[in-house]
Amino acid sequence: MKLVLLGKPLSGKGTQAALLSKALDISVLSLGALFRREVEKKSVLGKKVEKYMKKGTLVPHSVTFPFLQKYLPKKDFILDGYPRNLAQAKALEKMCSLDFVIDVHCSNRLIQKRIMARRSCPKCGKIYGLDVHPPKEGICSCGATLIQRKDDTKAIVQKRLAVYTKQSASLISYYKHKGIYLQVSGEKNRYSLTKNILKKISY
Ligand code: AMP
Numbered sequence: 001m002k003l004v005l006l007g008k009p010l011s012g013k014g015t016q017a018a019l020l021s022k023a024l025d026i027s028v029l030s031l032g033a034l035f036r037r038e039v040e041k042k043s044v045l046g047k048k049v050e051k052y053m054k055k056g057t058l059v060p061h062s063v064t065f066p067f068l069q070k071y072l073p074k075k076d077f078i079l080d081g082y083p084r085n086l087a088q089a090k091a092l093e094k095m096c097s098l099d100f101v102i103d104v105h106c107s108n109r110l111i112q113k114r115i116m117a118r119r120s121c122p123k124c125g126k127i128y129g130l131d132v133h134p135p136k137e138g139i140c141s142c143g144a145t146l147i148q149r150k151d152d153t154k155a156i157v158q159k160r161l162a163v164y165t166k167q168s169a170s171l172i173s174y175y176k177h178k179g180i181y182l183q184v185s186g187e188k189n190r191y192s193l194t195k196n197i198l199k200k201i202s203y
Contacts, residue, residue, distance in 0.1 A: 056159030
């Protein structure tokens with residue numbers, strides 16, 4: 001199965017990618033997560049992408065596409081956060097045929113509420129919400145100390161939201177036209193949302 005997860009920043013698409021990955025036994029490819037690792041390592045690539053991530057803007061095609069070519073599994077995958085625009089959708093289409101594009105929808109009001117509450121595990125990638133899915137004493141179930149993403153600030157999320165709003169309309173109509181677009185609510189409990197998605201994709 002080849003799935004794409006679309007959604008605003010903090011919509012919950014990363015959480016759903018992880019839960020679907022477990023349920024379907026399919027690996028997740030998140031360019032955002034790969035880029036964050038490179039930034040942490042202070043690699044040449046990390047230095048290149050950091051300036052875009054700090055601004056909340058998209059990393060250019062000349063960087064994202066070779067990454068996609070290198071890491072996209074041949075058979076089954078869940079793509080979290082790619083494509084972000086029509087050019088990326090067309091580039092992806094040349095490489096494979098998707099089964100479903102799942103848009104995790106969430107209101108801007110709830111996203112504002114989630115900004116300060118999100119904590120992520122730098123080791124296993126698990127995502128927590130201090131309010132609705134709190135970790136035990138700031139520690140992930142895998143034992144690592146949780147962190148707050150550097151781009152989870154009000155100003156950067158505002159910019160990431162603006163980029164999403166500008167790019168997503170054409171992306172959504174592109175996939176609607178192909179008959180593979182599904183919209184789900186990212187405002188529900190994370191586990192019932194996963195069940196709902198699995199039902200919709202007839203798994
Ligand atoms: P995410 O982890 O999906 O929220 O992405 C974090 C940041 O990584 C974004 O704000 C972009 O700067 C960069 N990024 C992630 N995915 C892409 C993509 N498909 N195209 C361009 N930049 C991306």
